[in-house]
Amino acid sequence: MDVKTSFLNGILKEEVYVGQPPGFVSKKYPDHVYALDKALYGLKQASRAWYDVLSQFLIDSGFQK
Template structure:
């Protein structure tokens, strides 16, 4: 429960979505929790991690989104980059962005359900209108790559 509350608090702080009345002419995507136990390098439990993801399997192309995108680096491109960097004495840095999908703004109107057990007391029938992408959305990779 604490991990789920931390995830919702982080979502509120980063202004990922806003609570709005349920639209009558647009589909609403469900949400679900994904849980993970975080371990240290010795395999000892550190803490629980919860992530709220969109259930995009019910999104329909042409209705809920226009196209999908998968940014994949081919091995040949990476080899070429490394060879060129060595030739020109460039310094390369590796970066792992854990929340890359959660920082990109989306252009479409996307509505998701409030998570089960965490509905607003004052507005239980409202839904979230997303301002930023969320894991599980079909639009997330394209919006992430565009930024």
């Protein structure tokens, strides 16, 4: 299985906030941070979040752990 955007599909179980990346800082709100709804590449929790989504899908499809 080759899923190119797999780590972007994981649902986070905890609140994660990130700062604005250089070059995309809002002029109106330069000190604001973003709350993530889903995993992001480079995020420590991204691989685990994707594993949880995939694992639940396979179990729902009749596979066993």
